[in-house]
Amino acid sequence: MYQNLIFDWSGTLVDDMGPTIEATNRVFSIYGKAALDRDEFRRLFRLPYSEFYEEHLPGVRLDELENHFRKAFAESQVPVTILPHAREKLDWCMEREIRCFVLTSMDTATFEQQLDELDMRRYFEATYSGAVDKRQVIGKLLDHHELDVKQTAFVGDMTHDVVTAKHGGVSSVALLTGYTHKEVLDSHDPDWLLDDLLAFRQLMEQHSSASS
Numbered sequence: 001m002y003q004n005l006i007f008d009w010s011g012t013l014v015d016d017m018g019p020t021i022e023a024t025n026r027v028f029s030i031y032g033k034a035a036l037d038r039d040e041f042r043r044l045f046r047l048p049y050s051e052f053y054e055e056h057l058p059g060v061r062l063d064e065l066e067n068h069f070r071k072a073f074a075e076s077q078v079p080v081t082i083l084p085h086a087r088e089k090l091d092w093c094m095e096r097e098i099r100c101f102v103l104t105s106m107d108t109a110t111f112e113q114q115l116d117e118l119d120m121r122r123y124f125e126a127t128y129s130g131a132v133d134k135r136q137v138i139g140k141l142l143d144h145h146e147l148d149v150k151q152t153a154f155v156g157d158m159t160h161d162v163v164t165a166k167h168g169g170v171s172s173v174a175l176l177t178g179y180t181h182k183e184v185l186d187s188h189d190p191d192w193l194l195d196d197l198l199a200f201r202q203l204m205e206q207h208s209s210a211s212s
């Protein structure tokens with residue numbers, strides 16, 4: 001089925017929604033805006049995050065917001081954890097020599113720290129972090145690693161991930177483990193809309209047994 005998988009990070013492989021909401025609300029409070037609860041955050045937050053902040057805090061410089069956000073995220077006591085079925089999925093890929101990559105908007109220092117703390121670096125051939133607009137990076141990733149678009153999927157939890165997959169000409173796999181509600185993801189017409197990485201592994205197993 002797919003020989004190459006590009007994974008988003010937050011909401012796809014790791015659960016960092018707790019500290020992300022806390023840090024977003026810290027940024028909002030600095031500029032006198034009311035805090036969002038979890039449901040409001042899931043409805044309103046979107047990528048590229050530059051557009052989200054321009055909508056809610058118009059005119060504030062992005063680097064200023066990023067600095068506040070990173071500081072609050074680093075200070076959060078809510079842990080970042082690997083999502084259920086993520087490690088099993090990556091082990092499964094490794095056994096089958098399916099090439100795995102990460103493409104994330106997360107700032108590089110925070111991402112690299114999580115990669116090591118969660119012992120996940122060994123799963124990936126290469127990682128691309130700090131991509132505010134993933135559409136501007138996916139083409140370079142595909143070219144650099146000579147990935148056949150027909151054998152490649154981008155796996156993510158947000159509409160920007162579906163849009164990025166389509167932009168790159170690869171399959172889009174949307175998961176419900178993260179930041180975006182099902183109806184919203186569905187409206188962007190991903191190739192696959194799945195509950196979690198267990199469902200994705202089962203889908204790939206069915207397809208590989210059907211074709212062998």
Ligand SMILES: [Mg+2]
Binds near residue numbers: 008009011157178179
């Ligand atoms: Mg995500």
